[in-house]
Amino acid sequence: MNIKIKWLRDQLKTQNLQGMIVSNPVNVRYLIGVEAEGILLITLKENLFITDSRYTEAVNTVLTIEDEILVVDKKTLSKEEYAAFFMYCENVGFEENFVTYADYKEYLQTFRVNLMETEDIIEKQRSIKDEKEIQYIEKACEITDKCFEHLKKFIRIGMTEKEIAFEIEKFYKTNGADDVSFAPIVASGHNSSMPHAVPGTRKIKDGDIVLIDMGCKYNGYCSDMTRVLFINYMEDEFKEAYDICLRNNEMAERDIREGRNMKSIAQNSNNHLKEYGFIPLHSLGHGVGLDIHEEPFFGIVYDQMLKENMVITVEPGAYKAGQFGIRIEDTVLVTKMGINRLTKTSKDPTIVICD
Amino acid sequence: MNIKIKWLRDQLKTQNLQGMIVSNPVNVRYLIGVEAEGILLITLKENLFITDSRYTEAVNTVLTIEDEILVVDKKTLSKEEYAAFFMYCENVGFEENFVTYADYKEYLQTFRVNLMETEDIIEKQRSIKDEKEIQYIEKACEITDKCFEHLKKFIRIGMTEKEIAFEIEKFYKTNGADDVSFAPIVASGHNSSMPHAVPGTRKIKDGDIVLIDMGCKYNGYCSDMTRVLFINYMEDEFKEAYDICLRNNEMAERDIREGRNMKSIAQNSNNHLKEYGFIPLHSLGHGVGLDIHEEPFFGIVYDQMLKENMVITVEPGAYKAGQFGIRIEDTVLVTKMGINRLTKTSKDPTIVICD
Structure with missing residues (x-):
């Protein structure tokens, strides 16, 4: 798996989070190198990038099997599948400084988990360059x-x-x-x-x-x-x-x-x-x-x-x-x-x- | 006062809102013709554009007295002054599809009013061109x-x-x-x-x-x-x-x-x-x-x-x-x-x- 996702999973564990929704496209690019509209769902077991048909072809040319990221077209997902992504998660992080109030409410409905603020965890990591x-x-x-x-x-x-x-x-x-x-x-x-x-x-x-x-x-x-x-x-x-x-x-x-x-x-x-x-x-x-x-x-x-x-x-x-x-x-x-x-x-x- | 602000005030009245916080810079530009970081506060009595010192000089060259918009440098405002803007307002609209969850929480603390979703009221009006x-x-x-x-x-x-x-x-x-x-x-x-x-x-x-x-x-x-x-x-x-x-x-x-x-x-x-x-x-x-x-x-x-x-x-x-x-x-x-x-x-x- 890619090293930045590994780092993020370790961080989530220390904060009692079992998953995170990454919505900021710059953070998505930082983590998985992909430039496309969509949201990245990280759990301790799997990683999903939910995008739409305009991007699936392009995204699949960037990601490799080693990235261990499943690319999914959002149109193909049912309500039940959305709700199942964080099934074994109690607390899931989100980006409170990026996600709009309306999207926050939608995430709550869609994923049915406790949404927790993550205080720019990825942005802070981005400040230290490799x-x-x-x-x-x-x-x-x-x-x-x-x-x-x-x-x-x-x-x-x-x-x-x-x-x-x-x-x-x-x-x-x-x-x-x-x-x-x-x-x-x-x-x-x-x-x-x-x-x-x-x-x-x-x-x-x-x-x-x-x-x-x-x-x-x-x-x-x-x-x-x-x-x-x-x-x-x-x-x-x-x-x-x-x-x-x-x-x-x-x-x-x-x-x-x-x-x-x-x-x-x-x-x-x-x-x-x-x-x-x-x-x-x-x-x-x-x-x-x-x-x-x-x-x-x-x-x-x-x-x-x-x-x-x-x-x-x-x-x-x-x-x-x-x-x-x-x-x-x-x-x-x-x-x-x-x-x-x-x-x-x-x-x-x-x-x-x-x- | 400018015709678009007048329109917005009329809209607010019909929705039982006594004010609105306009944060989306494109909506600010649409309403008052100004391109600058800042938020526009509309009440039924007065209009304020709260910006910072990087923009005050430029903004004052665009707005005229007829606009009836007060330009304020945010650094000069005290907590009490912020809380006083919507003093006579019960319900104040905000842009739930633009404002982040974190800003929403901050607006609540700063303005001490009921924040009400406005369902893209300005965006909808923007769809009809003059x-x-x-x-x-x-x-x-x-x-x-x-x-x-x-x-x-x-x-x-x-x-x-x-x-x-x-x-x-x-x-x-x-x-x-x-x-x-x-x-x-x-x-x-x-x-x-x-x-x-x-x-x-x-x-x-x-x-x-x-x-x-x-x-x-x-x-x-x-x-x-x-x-x-x-x-x-x-x-x-x-x-x-x-x-x-x-x-x-x-x-x-x-x-x-x-x-x-x-x-x-x-x-x-x-x-x-x-x-x-x-x-x-x-x-x-x-x-x-x-x-x-x-x-x-x-x-x-x-x-x-x-x-x-x-x-x-x-x-x-x-x-x-x-x-x-x-x-x-x-x-x-x-x-x-x-x-x-x-x-x-x-x-x-x-x-x-x-x-």
Whole structure:
């Protein structure tokens, strides 16, 4: 049987659960490598993936006998068969942070068991990456570094944010990535003050800040990076903010290692920003994996320890509302001694000369 | 106050609800035109959008005083303030098909009211489009028609499915669409037998079927269309299946008009496919709007009447597992007398001559 299912079964035993319903498709992919609509039922005796006829053919090409997972078309199942799946189970886990209230009620009726909250058990396990997962994220970061090098030569005065965002998507799709890991943010001039700006028709001008937040997926695993470019020259006010943001980023990265408390690192980062009059508008970072935002969440409200082989972002931002914003973001691997920076792009302030 | 909020308030009154929590961001966008993380609280007296600091600046540029919606940063709210929002409300609606079980429990604690299921009240209203919404979908369909014309000239033997899928994305982004409405399906040869095939590295060959299912968004509103192309010639078996699928599509479209039962149209379509030995693998169609799949769902399990100004797809498919598949899909507007076909691309079998 696959090693991740084995791990999950062991976990269930320690929590007095005799089974689990896995509904989140990202968790299903993590556990059995399958991308399809459906639910995975784990018991201590057998594993079933209930899907529909649109997917059965594709799913059967991915799973092997060694996976020990039975694929079933939901249309072929009777009410009695559904109720029989957890026949010898008293308590069955479900994903309370994914399953809707309506689905919860339906599961109760269908499976006739006690449904127990599982507190993101799979998501928490996903935060610790294995060797292969790290390789995939490394590769996604490498493609992102190359994309940024390309953009430095690509950007011209008069281009719109949208055009640059599209070039990012094109680069990823023609340079070995599966896809973008999220819609790229290209925010120029005063738009850079909005952390979640949507690329629009504003044209790049002389002296602009161009904030670029982008990432791609490689074998399903994400990268995430933010850099800002300065067009032809750098105003003093921007330079000051850049230096503060860069020092903040470096300070945080120096503090990261196994066993350190994330809340206190994030608190230090926020305090440092506030000292210079910047109001922190978002968390310091987040885990990266099959999801672009996943456990661990790295901010002042999450009182958690860093663990070896977590992959997280470090992305402090210095924003002046309505005026400008600077954000510097790396994807890093947490080690026993510190970090392994998976984002290799330089963090020196970058002025691009263009006409 | 905006007309959609007024409508919702009237609905709440008829259901003995004194307020509603709108959590689904697509419903929030439908009601107040805002794209941001947050929840919209409607009471009979006031409307609040609770968001966070990443979005407040952007949201305030969209909303006007006439909207009568107060924008609040969630970090500034105390427990008491949360509990006070629905102070004079006994029953408050929530979206049981969107809200997770965990959020449901949190809403109960935070708002201290009776939470009542609302049975997709907003989604149902979204299924009936107003003039502006129809214009947007029409425009999205028009761009999709143009994209297909472009593809007929673009495709060459030896190209991969992925390359064609990327060209679709590029065309949309450079021809006035916001974005794709879903990841395009380009399935060639035997891959076409899987309704949800993911474009891969298979190369287009002489005599291939190339099934293309694609759509874009215009001002947030989606289009959806499927056509198949035949490369240089058309095998007899494919021609037969194509004719059956086309007759099926035309038969269904002829039956569509206000007041007709969707289940019986879908049943007729399925029976016709089965008569010729094809097993129906998916529903006949679905509503299209801000979501690519939305109400009404158009299949044999949905016993509902068609209404004027619904926009739906009609997409029967004839599949031979592991061998090939044909699907022909239009986006159509339901009228009192029949349909207005928003997809204008011809449904004649199309052979492209290429080398």
